[in-house]
Amino acid sequence: MDIAQLEAGDSVFVISRNPHTQSVAEIQEASVVEHPDHPGRIVLFMFEEYIPLTEDYAMFSSYQEAEEMFNLYFNETEMDTF
Numbered sequence: 001m002d003i004a005q006l007e008a009g010d011s012v013f014v015i016s017r018n019p020h021t022q023s024v025a026e027i028q029e030a031s032v033v034e035h036p037d038h039p040g041r042i043v044l045f046m047f048e049e050y051i052p053l054t055e056d057y058a059m060f061s062s063y064q065e066a067e068e069m070f071n072l073y074f075n076e077t078e079m080d081t082f
Contacts (some may be wrong), residue, residue, distance in 0.1 A: 013066035
């Protein structure tokens with residue numbers, strides 16, 4: 001996803017890992033918003049926090065795209081461990 005094309009008001013779907021348990025991941029919807037303390041800077045609003053909008057996140061424009069990638073990387077990996 002090209003983050004340069006995102007605008008405040010857009011929604012994205014992010015694959016995020018639990019910071020306490022790296023083996024746990026989920027698809028989370030996030031809003032693209034203007035940071036309230038930094039006018040003109042757009043950020044992700046997710047988990048009730050403002051998160052810098054960077055290429056470090058696996059973001060998708062639809063839940064279906066995120067789910068396909070999630071299944072590719074997480075479900076197949078789990079199956080390989082048995």
